[in-house]
Amino acid sequence: MAEHQAILKADGLSKRYEDGVLALDRLNLEVQPGEIYCLLGANGAGKTTTINLFLGFIPPTSGSCFINGIDVSKDPLEAKKYVSFVSENVMLYGNFTARQNLDFFARLGGKTALTKDDYYRAMRRVSLQEKAFDQRVKNFSKGMRQKLGIAIAIVKDAPAVLLDEPTSGLDPKAAAEFLDIMAELRTEGKAVLMSTHDIFRAKEIGDRVGIMREGRLVMERTRDELHNEDLNRLYIDYMESAGQPASA
Amino acid sequence: MWRTIVKKELLETIFSYRFPLFAVICLLLVPLSMAVNQAAYAKRVRDYSDQVRLADEAAAAIKIQDIMAGTVAIRGFRRPAPLSVFTQGFESTLPRYYEFTQDGFKPGESATDDETILSVQGKVDFVFLVQMVISLIAMLFASDMVSGEKESGTLRAMLANSLPRDTLLSGKIGGGFLALWVPFLLAFLFGAVVLMFGAFPLAGGDTAVRVLIVLLATSLFILTYFTIGIAVSTSTSKARTSLVAILIVWAAFQLIVPRLGDMIARLAHPVRTETQVSLQKSLLVRSLDAETAKELGRQYDLIFKGAPEGAADNENSPERKKWDPIRDDIQNRARETKSQQLSAIDETYLQERRRQLDLAVNLSLVSPSAAFARFIADVCGTGELERAKYVEAVRSHQMALDNELFSKVKRTLMMHEGGGMSMSFSAQPVDASKLPRFTITPATVAETLKANARSLISLLVWLIAPFAFAYAKFVKYDVR
Ligand SMILES: Nc1ncnc2c1ncn2[C@@H]1O[C@H](COP(=O)(O)OP(=O)(O)OP(=O)(O)O)[C@@H](O)[C@H]1O
Ligand SMILES: [Mg+2]
Numbered sequence: 063m064a065e066h067q068a069i070l071k072a073d074g075l076s077k078r079y080e081d082g083v084l085a086l087d088r089l090n091l092e093v094q095p096g097e098i099y100c101l102l103g104a105n106g107a108g109k110t111t112t113i114n115l116f117l118g119f120i121p122p123t124s125g126s127c128f129i130n131g132i133d134v135s136k137d138p139l140e141a142k143k144y145v146s147f148v149s150e151n152v153m154l155y156g157n158f159t160a161r162q163n164l165d166f167f168a169r170l171g172g173k174t175a176l177t178k179d180d181y182y183r184a185m186r187r188v189s190l191q192e193k194a195f196d197q198r199v200k201n202f203s204k205g206m207r208q209k210l211g212i213a214i215a216i217v218k219d220a221p222a223v224l225l226d227e228p229t230s231g232l233d234p235k236a237a238a239e240f241l242d243i244m245a246e247l248r249t250e251g252k253a254v255l256m257s258t259h260d261i262f263r264a265k266e267i268g269d270r271v272g273i274m275r276e277g278r279l280v281m282e283r284t285r286d287e288l289h290n291e292d293l294n295r296l297y298i299d300y301m302e303s304a305g306q307p308a309s310a
Numbered sequence: 311m312w313r314t315i316v317k318k319e320l321l322e323t324i325f326s327y328r329f330p331l332f333a334v335i336c337l338l339l340v341p342l343s344m345a346v347n348q349a350a351y352a353k354r355v356r357d358y359s360d361q362v363r364l365a366d367e368a369a370a371a372i373k374i375q376d377i378m379a380g381t382v383a384i385r386g387f388r389r390p391a392p393l394s395v396f397t398q399g400f401e402s403t404l405p406r407y408y409e410f411t412q413d414g415f416k417p418g419e420s421a422t423d424d425e426t427i428l429s430v431q432g433k434v435d436f437v438f439l440v441q442m443v444i445s446l447i448a449m450l451f452a453s454d455m456v457s458g459e460k461e462s463g464t465l466r467a468m469l470a471n472s473l474p475r476d477t478l479l480s481g482k483i484g485g486g487f488l489a490l491w492v493p494f495l496l497a498f499l500f501g502a503v504v505l506m507f508g509a510f511p512l513a514g515g516d517t518a519v520r521v522l523i524v525l526l527a528t529s530l531f532i533l534t535y536f537t538i539g540i541a542v543s544t545s546t547s548k549a550r551t552s553l554v555a556i557l558i559v560w561a562a563f564q565l566i567v568p569r570l571g572d573m574i575a576r577l578a579h580p581v582r583t584e585t586q587v588s589l590q591k592s593l594l595v596r597s598l599d600a601e602t603a604k605e606l607g608r609q610y611d612l613i614f615k616g617a618p619e620g621a622a623d624n625e626n627s628p629e630r631k632k633w634d635p636i637r638d639d640i641q642n643r644a645r646e647t648k649s650q651q652l653s654a655i656d657e658t659y660l661q662e663r664r665r666q667l668d669l670a671v672n673l674s675l676v677s678p679s680a681a682f683a684r685f686i687a688d689v690c691g692t693g694e695l696e697r698a699k700y701v702e703a704v705r706s707h708q709m710a711l712d713n714e715l716f717s718k719v720k721r722t723l724m725m726h727e728g729g730g731m732s733m734s735f736s737a738q739p740v741d742a743s744k745l746p747r748f749t750i751t752p753a754t755v756a757e758t759l760k761a762n763a764r765s766l767i768s769l770l771v772w773l774i775a776p777f778a779f780a781y782a783k784f785v786k787y788d789v790r
Pocket of ligand 2: 109111
């Protein structure tokens with residue numbers, strides 16, 4: 063059954079904010095295990111809103127979203143056991159070392175029996191430099207924070223991973239390293255949902271790419287479908303038809 | 311999960327720059343204030359002992375003539391309260407002693423007489439530190455515990471996990487409070503050691519129990535302020551806003567509400583000073599005495615008009631047989647009237663005071679700080695309760711002295727129609743060494759708790775309400 067296979071699923075998901083803005087309009091979306099889904103869209107298209115709905119930070123106006131088959135608005139605590147989240151600006155406790163941060167979030171993620179070596183392994187895997195492992199993260203660069211944020215997600219080892227613009231502000235090398243890690247997660251069978259503005263990397267890494275506009279998913283292509291298409295062109299075409307009613 | 315949060319909050323607080331500041335303030339100021347107040351207490355005790363000795367010597371040397379002349383004043387001294395090392399309260403504003411005479415009592419000077427203006431205005435004691443310094447720091451510690459984490463985004467990161475919000479909130483309160491409480495406890499214990507080095511009677515009587523109550527109540531008080539801080543933090547979405555809101559709340563609770571309560575009570579129920587009351591009493595005594603003297607003179611003149619020479623001195627003369635019971639009757643009635651009217655004045659005064667105090671207490675319940683200060687002062691024997699006990703002791707001592715001493719001397723003063731005055735005395739022997747000693751029965755711990763029921767309830771409400779408020783707010787808190 064398809065709906066049992068999808069780890070992340072949005073079903074007619076809509077969100078109208080208190081001020082009347084319809085930020086998300088009947089979104090349908092599925093991410094299977096071992097699949098990377100890239101969500102593209104201009105500023106204000108509704109990408110962050112989607113992720114916030116999956117995390118139960120805001121209630122949907124209508125429709126529902128599921129993680130591992132669990133309705134997030136019905137049982138948010140159970141649902142969140144199966145998801146890791148990496149935000150745009152990974153926020154950490156500045157006065158804690160990298161390992162202390164990792165340890166704290168791992169415990170919140172339900173991993174209470176990890177050792178120092180487990181933490182070191184995770185930090186090596188995201189290629190954070192060794193000397194930073196036991197340094198306070200106060201002065202970490204954005205890239206280092208991002209790596210640690212991903213290490214936290216790796217350590218939690220949840221079947222679903224949500225990332226909100228994870229590559230924004232990363233230097234090319236760090237971004238390339240990031241993509242390698244995403245590929246590894248895919249191999250491990252994780253369902254990855256990632257919002258991004260980076261069309262080229264989306265094409266490179268995404269198994270599926272969706273374009274959002276004004277709260278709607280206006281285009282969805284699989285990797286194979288995209289193979290012979292110019293995603294950049296597509297994106298601009300869809301953005302330019304903003305004035306007309308979008309056809310999905 | 312809860313323990314993970316507690317540990318993280320604890321560490322985060324300890325790593326913050328505020329923590330060492332707080333620890334130093336606690337460890338320095340708390341023991342210092344205790345040491346300083348202990349020295350002041352020791353001095354008061356020395357003064358007390360000296361004065362009691364002098365007064366005892368004077369009492370032993372009382373001669374009946376002195377009483378007849380009305381020049382004797384017996385003094386009853388109040389023993390300084392040892393636990394004033396924690397809170398000064400009324401310690402130095404209460405009269406050090408009362409003076410008892412045939413015509414009633416009046417307060418002596420207070421210990422403030424030998425203090426400077428600065429020390430009277432700004433007494434730094436343990437309770438002051440807790441109310442003014444530690445409470446503020448507790449609130450500041452709490453101020454950004456929720457809004458700060460929202461601002462920095464870590465709240466989102468935490469709540470992206472399967473973490474119930476109530477667990478997170480209670481973990482935050484638990485860990486944050488622990489980080490405050492441990493240095494405070496160390497400071498308190500350190501202070502207790504300092505006191506014991508100063509030969510403070512920490513183990514005597516129920517002192518230990520009272521000190522434990524002070525410790526417990528203070529700990530809960532700090533928790534209250536910490537939780538109020540958290541509640542403010544959950545009502546704001548920016549750490550800066552929290553800070554401003556907290557300063558306003560703190561100032562209202564610490565400085566404005568308690569004082570305003572007292573001021574309103576004073577305006578609503580003005581009370582005379584004790585000196586005014588003494589004056590009123592002595593005026594009353596004087597006018598009653600004059601009336602009695604006139605009455606006696608009138609009756610005397612009536613009976614002895616035209617009586618043979620020497621009739622007044624002859625106990626068996628018919629005039630004397632008639633006069634003696636009339637005189638006794640007048641004097642007895644006069645004594646009764648006097649004591650009735652005097653105690654009516656005392657009673658009215660006490661009532662006035664009670665009414666004012668009642669209103670002040672009720673108004674100040676709006677602030678946990680005022681309730682706390684009242685309670686601790688009562689536990690330490692420097693509060694309203696001690697004042698009431700003092701007055702109670704003074705009144706019963708006056709009665710005892712009336713019975714044992716002053717009634718032994720009968721003074722008959724007569725004012726005659728023509729304006730002439732005459733005075734006669736009769737006296738029974740007095741054993742000065744058997745005179746009752748002046749003692750104040752201190753309020754027991756149970757009595758203290760009972761008398762402070764309202765304050766305790768207020769403190770309890772103030773402990774629970776911010777918890778409930780913070781919880782309600784945090785469940786719906788927008789973490790984005
Ligand atoms: N709390 C809010 N209240 C009202 N409107 C909001 C709120 N948050 C977002 N919006 C609106 O919802 C729409 C979608 O916003 P969202 O943040 O989801 O976009 P996004 O795709 O993540 O954009 P970006 O690429 O800039 O991150 C926008 O029009 C935004 O103004
Ligand atoms: Mg966004």
